[in-house]
Amino acid sequence: MAEKEFIVAKSIPIAARLKDGKSAFLAGGTEINRLGSSVDASKLISIGRLGLDTINEAEVDGVSCLRIGATATFQECVENPKVPGWFRQACLFMSSRIKRNMATIGGNVALARDDSYLIPSLVASGSLVEFSNGRILSVAKYVKDHHRYTDRLIVAIYIDPQVRVEAKRFSNTAAGHAYVTVAVSSNGDVAAQIKGAGLLDTSVISNSLDRSEKFCLKWIKNLRNPKVRNDMYGSSAYKRYLTGVTVATLSEKIREASK
Numbered sequence: 539m540a541e542k543e544f545i546v547a548k549s550i551p552i553a554a555r556l557k558d559g560k561s562a563f564l565a566g567g568t569e570i571n572r573l574g575s576s577v578d579a580s581k582l583i584s585i586g587r588l589g590l591d592t593i594n595e596a597e598v599d600g601v602s603c604l605r606i607g608a609t610a611t612f613q614e615c616v617e618n619p620k621v622p623g624w625f626r627q628a629c630l631f632m633s634s635r636i637k638r639n640m641a642t643i644g645g646n647v648a649l650a651r652d653d654s655y656l657i658p659s660l661v662a663s664g665s666l667v668e669f670s671n672g673r674i675l676s677v678a679k680y681v682k683d684h685h686r687y688t689d690r691l692i693v694a695i696y697i698d699p700q701v702r703v704e705a706k707r708f709s710n711t712a713a714g715h716a717y718v719t720v721a722v723s724s725n726g727d728v729a730a731q732i733k734g735a736g737l738l739d740t741s742v743i744s745n746s747l748d749r750s751e752k753f754c755l756k757w758i759k760n761l762r763n764p765k766v767r768n769d770m771y772g773s774s775a776y777k778r779y780l781t782g783v784t785v786a787t788l789s790e791k792i793r794e795a796s797k
């Protein structure tokens with residue numbers, strides 16, 4: 539195995555400056571250190587000592603939100619009473635407590651995986667991501683233009699504790715990869731992710747007041763996305779059906795809760 543350079547970053551600007559195409563930020567290390575990791579880096583920049591693990595109330599453009607530091611772990615979010623239930627539930631999609639103790643929120647968002655535990659709920663809720671240079675943008679935009687941001691240091695995410703989100707993740711086992719994940723928020727926004735295809739274009743269904751099963755199935759049937767393919771998890775038609783039915787079911791749940 540090739541040797542890696544290891545640097546403990548002493549400040550946020552230093553960490554941000556050190557990052558290039560051949561390096562990676564070492565946060566929880568659950569992806570970087572796993573066998574067959576998707577991260578190929580000759581230099582690791584540890585960001586564990588930058589004090590980025592705080593969770594506190596904040597404001598963005600006059601709107602109150604919860605600011606979750608990038609190196610806060612999944613388990614810290616599960617245990618923090620300020621964190622809303624929907625985000626705790628998304629963290630609990632990572633079923634292993636051992637992994638939750640190590641894996642960070644920033645690391646999960648940065649990977650932008652098509653079976654991500656957090657991204658559908660973050661996108662449906664309109665959550666934001668903050669970089670070390672102070673720039674803030676939506677998680678939806680971050681994922682969409684992910685290639686542009688791979689060298690950026692995420693310092694925090696912002697979530698709205700007032701919003702309500704219902705999410706469902708389909709996988710063959712609790713620890714297995716999700717092949718379909720759907721999230722619907724009380725803002726009306728829908729996020730749906732299919733393994734191999736990533737986040738689907740949900741603009742039509744998010745803008746529709748009709749969330750009947752019939753309408754949701756028609757929407758997903760007509761959605762053009764050649765990346766939704768037959769694979770080991772099921773046929774394209776099955777994954778589309780599951781997505782459509784789940785959007786309808788979760789929308790109904792949100793509607794019932796708001797009565």
Ligand SMILES: Cc1cc2nc3c(=O)[nH]c(=O)nc-3n(C[C@H](O)[C@H](O)[C@H](O)COP(=O)(O)OP(=O)(O)OC[C@H]3O[C@@H](n4cnc5c(N)ncnc54)[C@H](O)[C@@H]3O)c2cc1C
Nearest residue numbers: 562563565566567568569570642644645646648654655692
């Ligand atoms: C067996 C196994 C199964 C897994 N299954 C899933 C799964 O189903 N869904 C899923 O979403 N994840 C899965 N993961 C991946 C991983 O555990 C999580 O995504 C975790 O949240 C990554 O966080 P980390 O802190 O461990 O990241 P690290 O491993 O430390 O880093 C991962 C990547 O994120 C970047 N990064 C880390 N922090 C930041 C930051 N603050 N700013 C910018 N970039 C940063 C690094 O440069 C690196 O490229 C799995 C991992 C394992 C070992």
